Amino acid sequence: MFSLRMPLSFDSWRESARVLLARGVPxxxxxxxxxxQDALFEDLSDFPGQTRFGLRISRFxxxxxxxxxxxxxxxxxxxxxxxxxxxxxxxPHLMQLRTDPDVRRFELMGASVSRDRHKMTAFVRFRRSSxxxxxxxxxxxxxxxxxxxxxxxxxxxRYSIMNWSILTPDESVHWDGQQLRFTEGxxxxxxxxxxxxxxxxxxxxxxxxxxxxxxxxxxRREMPVRFWDHLPEADLIHGLLKEAPSRxxxxxxxxxxxxx
Amino acid sequence: xxxxxxxxxxxxxxxxYDASCASSGAKRSGNCKGVGHTTGTGICHSYTPDxxxxxxxxxxxxxxxxxDCQYCVNRISSGTPRARFSIQEVVDLTLAFYKRNYIxxxxxxxxxxxxPDYTMEQLIGVARVLREEHFFGGYIHLKCVPGASPELxxxxxxxxxxxxxxxxxxxxxxxxxxxxxxxxxxxHSAMSVIRQGIDVSQDRSYSxxxxxxxxxxGQSTQMIVGATPNSDAEVLxxxxxxxxxxxxKRVYYSAFSPIPHGDxxxxxxxxxxxxxxxxxxxxxxxxxxxxxxxxxxxASFPDLDxxxxxxxxxxxxxxxxxxxxxxxxxxxxxxxxxxxxxxNVDRLIQIRRWKKIRLEDLSxxxxxxxxxxxxxxxxxYNSEVFRLDRSDLIRRIVCPQQQLELFDTGSCxxxxxxxxx
Ligand code: SF4
Numbered sequence: 045m046f047s048l049r050m051p052l053s054f055d056s057w058r059e060s061a062r063v064l065l066a067r068g069v070p071x072x073x074x075x076x077x078x079x080x081q082d083a084l085f086e087d088l089s090d091f092p093g094q095t096r097f098g099l100r101i102s103r104f105x106x107x108x109x110x111x112x113x114x115x116x117x118x119x120x121x122x123x124x125x126x127x128x129x130x131x132x133x134x135x136p137h138l139m140q141l142r143t144d145p146d147v148r149r150f151e152l153m154g155a156s157v158s159r160d161r162h163k164m165t166a167f168v169r170f171r172r173s174s175x176x177x178x179x180x181x182x183x184x185x186x187x188x189x190x191x192x193x194x195x196x197x198x199x200x201x202r203y204s205i206m207n208w209s210i211l212t213p214d215e216s217v218h219w220d221g222q223q224l225r226f227t228e229g230x231x232x233x234x235x236x237x238x239x240x241x242x243x244x245x246x247x248x249x250x251x252x253x254x255x256x257x258x259x260x261x262x263x264r265r266e267m268p269v270r271f272w273d274h275l276p277e278a279d280l281i282h283g284l285l286k287e288a289p290s291r292x293x294x295x296x297x298x299x300x301x302x303x304x
Numbered sequence: 305x306x307x308x309x310x311x312x313x314x315x316x317x318x319x320x321y322d323a324s325c326a327s328s329g330a331k332r333s334g335n336c337k338g339v340g341h342t343t344g345t346g347i348c349h350s351y352t353p354d355x356x357x358x359x360x361x362x363x364x365x366x367x368x369x370x371x372d373c374q375y376c377v378n379r380i381s382s383g384t385p386r387a388r389f390s391i392q393e394v395v396d397l398t399l400a401f402y403k404r405n406y407i408x409x410x411x412x413x414x415x416x417x418x419x420p421d422y423t424m425e426q427l428i429g430v431a432r433v434l435r436e437e438h439f440f441g442g443y444i445h446l447k448c449v450p451g452a453s454p455e456l457x458x459x460x461x462x463x464x465x466x467x468x469x470x471x472x473x474x475x476x477x478x479x480x481x482x483x484x485x486x487x488x489x490x491x492h493s494a495m496s497v498i499r500q501g502i503d504v505s506q507d508r509s510y511s512x513x514x515x516x517x518x519x520x521x522g523q524s525t526q527m528i529v530g531a532t533p534n535s536d537a538e539v540l541x542x543x544x545x546x547x548x549x550x551x552x553k554r555v556y557y558s559a560f561s562p563i564p565h566g567d568x569x570x571x572x573x574x575x576x577x578x579x580x581x582x583x584x585x586x587x588x589x590x591x592x593x594x595x596x597x598x599x600x601x602x603a604s605f606p607d608l609d610x611x612x613x614x615x616x617x618x619x620x621x622x623x624x625x626x627x628x629x630x631x632x633x634x635x636x637x638x639x640x641x642x643x644x645x646x647x648n649v650d651r652l653i654q655i656r657r658w659k660k661i662r663l664e665d666l667s668x669x670x671x672x673x674x675x676x677x678x679x680x681x682x683x684x685y686n687s688e689v690f691r692l693d694r695s696d697l698i699r700r701i702v703c704p705q706q707q708l709e710l711f712d713t714g715s716c717x718x719x720x721x722x723x724x725x
Contacts, residue, residue: 137658140654140655140657140658141655141658141659142651142654142655142669143655143664143665143668143669145668148668162347165347166347166348166349166350167349167350168405169404169405169406170403170404170405171404172403172404181403181404183405198343200334201333201334201341202334202339202340202341202441203339203403204334204335204336204339205336205337205338205339206339206403239404241400241401241404242404243309244308244309244312244397244400244401245401245404245406247309247312247313247316248312248316248361248401249350249352249358250313251312251313251314251316251317251320252316252317252319252320252352252358252362253320253352253353253354254320254321254352254354254356255354257354257355257356257559257577258353258354258355259353259354259355259356259577260353260355261355262351262355263351263352263353263354263355266348266351266357267350267351275350277350281353284352284353285353288353
């Protein structure tokens with residue numbers, strides 16, 4: 045039994061997996077432990093196998109595996125290795141069997157990571173503040189998975205002329221107009237001052253809502269309640285729903301609609 | 305001077321009857337002079353309790369209007385409070401919201417002030433300042449004012465990612481009656497100018513150079529349903545014609561709001577949004593599933609069945625075309641199976657190259673088994689398929705609980721209510 049204790053990133057996993065696969069080490073014999081300690085790679089020379097070279101694995105798998113590696117579940121490295129092993133030793137077409145339990149889980153994990161990355165690009169809310177007289181846009185956000193690095197380029201491309209920081213519990217990212225920098229996480233929201241634009245935004249949110257059409261399940265599905273904390277508009281929802289019936293009745297009463 | 309806050313309240317309120325919120329279809333990479341880029345897929349930054357997404361700052365430049373369209377809250381004869389933004393105010397709001405990551409961009413429309421040309425010039429003015437003075441790279445959707453000159457429509461298309469001209473009502477007679485100052489010819493010719501603009505911009509054939517951008521997100525329109533007594537057949541035929549003639553990206557259906565007429569076919573207590581939802585489902589079937597309008601609605605069935613989705617309704621009327629063998633049938637036929645969406649159809653096609661499809665594969669793909677089973681043959685034994693001829697089939701497929709849920713599906717009208725059916 046091997047246990048791999050190291051700071052796991054996709055690249056470090058890939059490095060180790062390459063060696064293990066070449067040796068033909070079966071998935072059941074490896075425990076992957078994500079740890080901040082230095083890499084501890086047990087000596088493989090006792091493993092009684094021959095090293096095989098030139099193992100090939102599909103590009104599709106590697107691309108998706110990068111996403112799956114950002115999933116928060118502990119078994120992701122084991123799942124990736126199991127799939128990589130099956131792909132190289134059993135069935136090169138495995139990824140096409142989309143109802144195979146491993147493949148299915150791989151697909152679902154990848155989908156939730158990419159959804160989470162997308163949600164991050166949607167729900168980050170910057171507040172403008174000033175650092176040494178320079179505008180700096182700061183947001184605190186809590187993603188479900190480890191998606192800060194996946195989403196960073198998006199924010200860089202979009203806000204290239206601004207200075208900004210996105211702080212999350214896992215890791216923070218900053219842009220100063222020149223380069224992206226990653227620093228350690230910030231566990232709780234910062235106490236920043238309200239941005240005056242927020243009241244305009246809240247007014248917009250209130251006005252664009254049509255009280256005659258209530259569909260809260262669609263709202264909750266697309267904008268899960270766990271994200272509401274840091275959305276400046278979310279605390280309006282309760283009140284809007286409460287007054288919706290009376291606003292609708294009023295609209296009927298005041299309806300100037302001539303009969304059509 | 306009324307404050308920006310006050311104007312925003314009025315001019316957002318007046319814009320909320322437009323169903324479109326899409327920010328997709330256009331790709332623009334970031335530039336180093338201004339904020340903004342578009343990814344091509346669109347991002348919904350928030351959702352309101354009506355289930356619609358907020359992707360764009362959707363406002364009117366002004367809700368003053370010299371026209372008198374009966375279905376519209378901004379018509380000249382309505383007593384609604386009025387306001388007008390300056391070009392700069394809209395530009396500032398857009399940039400301020402965009403920099404805080406509230407929005408993907410701007411959807412700007414307007415009541416008609418002075419003349420269609422004057423109004424159109426104002427709308428273009430906002431887009432021009434955003435693009436040329438602030439190098440704004442975010443999404444811009446401009447409403448085309450019918451009757452404005454073709455040169456102006458073309459200029460709008462140069463700045464915008466999407467343009468739309470509303471068809472408003474399903475037939476010309478309706479338009480004449482309810483919106484006497486509007487003409488169907490003006491609406492059609494605006495659509496055709498935009499279509500030509502888009503066609504030219506996509507044509508790389510003879511110069512080799514790519515032509516200047518022109519509304520890369522395409523054009524769309526909106527049709528109000530329930531304001532006039534049209535059948536769903538009339539609504540969908542009009543939509544189909546528009547898709548084909550002007551190659552629209554989307555037709556949006558908007559249940560007459562704020563207070564739609566109770567649909568005569570439904571008890572008053574049931575929400576009228578259901579009809580809108582069924583129209584969107586039918587629209588998807590026509591655009592993406594290979595259905596012809598006449599298969600869904602025709603002289604014998606002029607209206608969609610409100611109780612069940614249009615694909616299931618079609619299948620129930622065409623039981624002789626089932627069961628369909630999931631291991632053999634071509635893609636076009638698989639798309640006709642109730643409960644199978646495009647994504648799962650494509651997955652099944654991929655899987656069956658390597659192994660036989662069984663019922664358990666369907667449940668692993670999270671297909672609604674209850675709905676799919678009666679229509680398909682799989683490699684294993686499927687007892688439900690022998691019930692195809694039974695008159696209670698529909699009750700076996702749709703349980704009463706599910707029917708309730710139907711009133712609360714789909715988001716933002718532009719979502720994909722059919723992805724899982
Ligand atoms: S022209 Fe537009 S804003 Fe004016 S009344 Fe008609 S629909 Fe309303």
